[in-house]
Amino acid sequence: MTVTRPRLLVVLLNYRTAQMCMRAAEAAVTAMAGLDAEMVIVDNDSGDGSFEELLAFRAARGWPHVRVLASGRNGGFGAGNNFGIRAGRADGQRADYVYILNSDAFPDPVAIRTLLDWCEAHPATGIAGSYIHGTEGEAHLTAFRFPSIAGEFEHSMRFGPVSRLLAHKRVPMDLPTRPAPVDWLAGASMMLRSEMLDRIGLFDETFFLYFEETDLCLRAARDGWDTIYHPESRVAHVGSVSTGMKDWRRIPQYWLDSRLHYFTKNHGALYAALATAAHVTGGVLWRIRRVIQRKPPADPPHFLRDLLSHALRAAVRPAPDTAPPVPHQPAKRLP
Numbered sequence: 001m002t003v004t005r006p007r008l009l010v011v012l013l014n015y016r017t018a019q020m021c022m023r024a025a026e027a028a029v030t031a032m033a034g035l036d037a038e039m040v041i042v043d044n045d046s047g048d049g050s051f052e053e054l055l056a057f058r059a060a061r062g063w064p065h066v067r068v069l070a071s072g073r074n075g076g077f078g079a080g081n082n083f084g085i086r087a088g089r090a091d092g093q094r095a096d097y098v099y100i101l102n103s104d105a106f107p108d109p110v111a112i113r114t115l116l117d118w119c120e121a122h123p124a125t126g127i128a129g130s131y132i133h134g135t136e137g138e139a140h141l142t143a144f145r146f147p148s149i150a151g152e153f154e155h156s157m158r159f160g161p162v163s164r165l166l167a168h169k170r171v172p173m174d175l176p177t178r179p180a181p182v183d184w185l186a187g188a189s190m191m192l193r194s195e196m197l198d199r200i201g202l203f204d205e206t207f208f209l210y211f212e213e214t215d216l217c218l219r220a221a222r223d224g225w226d227t228i229y230h231p232e233s234r235v236a237h238v239g240s241v242s243t244g245m246k247d248w249r250r251i252p253q254y255w256l257d258s259r260l261h262y263f264t265k266n267h268g269a270l271y272a273a274l275a276t277a278a279h280v281t282g283g284v285l286w287r288i289r290r291v292i293q294r295k296p297p298a299d300p301p302h303f304l305r306d307l308l309s310h311a312l313r314a315a316v317r318p319a320p321d322t323a324p325p326v327p328h329q330p331a332k333r334l335p
């Protein structure tokens with residue numbers, strides 16, 4: 001009896017992190033051993049020589065199941081991954097699963113297989129993600145609840161009694177110690193079932209960076225799919241290398257745009273306004289307490305001002321047309 005192995009497409013997205021992307025590619029190729037897997041490395045219009053470096057790197061390794069492609073434009077995280085997903089496998093076979101990996105993320109040798117085996121054994125799982133840890137072994141927050149009005153207030157208030165009262169709305173979750181359903185996962189290491197993508201579409205390219213995986217997981221949940229956090233799939237992650245988030249001196253416009261689009265798209269304009277009001281209210285109360293208790297700042301400079309002014313500008317200008325999620329066009333099977 002012949003056992004058919006699931007076909008996998010690994011999408012590794014790079015933006016101006018060529019050297020780190022090479023490390024990620026080597027880790028991914030090791031983790032792909034024994035699987036029916038191909039990898040496409042997408043350079044997201046880095047414009048710094050990354051594409052040429054990655055082409056030379058792949059040629060030197062001689063990997064027959066790895067391609068390096070140029071997206072041609074930097075449309076953000078979702079658009080870059082969509083480009084790789086639409087490129088499909090070089091053999092023309094439809095992938096049963098797509099595994100997306102950040103260029104600063106390094107899966108251990110069984111990380112990919114662990115997610116794939118789980119999805120094969122649990123047909124209701126549409127998305128599965130890994131235990132993400134830092135290069136020194138420290139756990140990263142990568143399992144979350146969906147954002148909400150109450151969650152916005154809890155986060156910005158930063159007050160123990162409020163956090164305990166709204167614990168069920170707090171967005172970051174305590175990391176499960178065994179495979180468990182969560183609302184959404186960080187996109188650094190994520191297995192996606194192609195059948196699910198056929199139904200709900202790919203990443204919404206209106207998001208440039210941030211909230212795109214939150215939106216994808218919400219669409220999956222609304223279509224009846226489970227999102228599973230799997231702690232036995234372990235991936236080391238540097239974090240924020242392409243975005244520079246750790247060094248932000250001002251919240252970027254694209255983060256504000258993505259946050260507003262997420263709430264407006266999924267819950268409506270009134271809900272988005274109430275979520276912003278809750279965040280601002282909690283943030284003001286936190287700042288009063290911070291002054292009294294002489295606590296250090298916890299947000300980028302001018303964060304509340306930028307958040308509020310962004311919401312007010314959005315309220316008085318016409319909303320742009322939003323493209324629907326990109327349909328997943330499965331690759332044709334070879335005869």
